[in-house]
Amino acid sequence: MAILAECPACRRKQGLNNRKCPGCGFDILEARKAGKVRYWITYRIPGGKQRRESIGFSIEEARAAEGKRRAQKKEGRIFEMLPGAKLTFNQLAAWYLDLEKIKALKSYWLVELTLKKFNAVFGDTIVNDIRPADLENYQAKRLKAGAAPATVDHEIGKTRAMAYKAFNNDLVSGDAVKAFKRVKKTLRPGEDIRDRVLSAAEFRALLNGAADHLRPILLTAYLTGMRKGEILNLTWDRVDLQRRVIRLEAADTKDHEPRTVPICPELFEALSALPGRLQDVETDGHVFKYRGAPITDIRTGLKVACKAAGIAYGRFEKGGFVFHDLRHTFNTNMRRAGVPESVIMAVTGHSTREMFDRYNRVDESDAKEAAAALVKYLRTA
DSSP states (O other): OEEEEEOTTTOOEEOTTOSBOTTTOOBHHHHHHTTOOEEEEEEEOTTSOEEEEEEESOHHHHHHHHHHHHHHHHTTOGGGGSTTSSOBHHHHHHHHHTOHHHHTOTTHHHHHHHHHHHHHHHTTSBGGGOOHHHHHHHHHHHHHTTOOHHHHHHHHHHHHHHHHHHHHTTSSOHHHHHHHHHSOOSSOTTTTOOOOOOOHHHHHHHHHHSOTTTHHHHHHHHHHOOOHHHHHTOBGGGEETTTTEEEEOGGGSTTSOOEEEEOOHHHHHHHHTOTTHHHHHHHTOBSSEETTEEOOOOHHHHHHHHHHHTOOBSTTSTTOBOTTHHHHHHHHHHHHTTOOHHHHHHHHTOOSHHHHHHHOOOOHHHHHHHHHHHHHHHHHO
């Protein structure tokens, strides 16, 4: 065990005997006298891994902390030396949500909501004490309360990411990670695959029933296959009406891959007719707005449009439609139009054939056309 001093200039940890930092030459002795040096204690935990703890700017507190760890090791109270021995889930969630990298996530609100749900169950529980059975009970209760299996799995996944982050930063032991790693998913493979595709007549009815600000958004999804986030966050600097393409950069897409999306004549007319377009181009503003503000949520408007069109709305309704189904519809229509699959994948941003197949619906009419094509071939063979 040892006490280390951190150089205020280059952050290098070093022994207390150094007068100057060997890394940058900073005067460590003067900084210590001024109370500007942070102290650390270093020791080994079971398994041989070395651990460092930040104590603060008081050498007296650092010596007291080192003495405490020595006593724990001598008396065999090793478990008290392990990372996260007294860290509660509530405390860990607060640490995680305060990380700048996490706060910068577009899905930060979802991470925050997920951890809030976990805190309601595990808030005061020591993180290292959570076992797979506890997480399985959580899954069962959430499913019983009506949550979808995919939702429950997403919640476990986001919390697992926090556990891994904490483990890599020596805040919790491997037991915490082990619990989240061992719990199985509730969603069975293939259960979340949707096959809802709108017919041309259904889409026209949906478009007619939609509010003015929603129509160009629906049309963009139907004619480009772009994701909802890509559409709602679309800015005019990404739209080239002269060349009739939308150029999405890596930061704009889910898979962090840039791509070019063609603008067909009908979509060109819709985009050209948007009010305030020229002003928004100059300010690099959002393409889709309502009363001057960017549109961030379309669920209410979509429900109204579906009701007007006589289309069931909702993921769990029989034959129910959700906005993302327009991406399925685009893929299927492109394939039926004879567009090569490689081109469709490039336009929609599907990086794997497996994901493309999930969005490409083959229905009864396709099967009948295939049978007719076979008969025609056999007659001429």
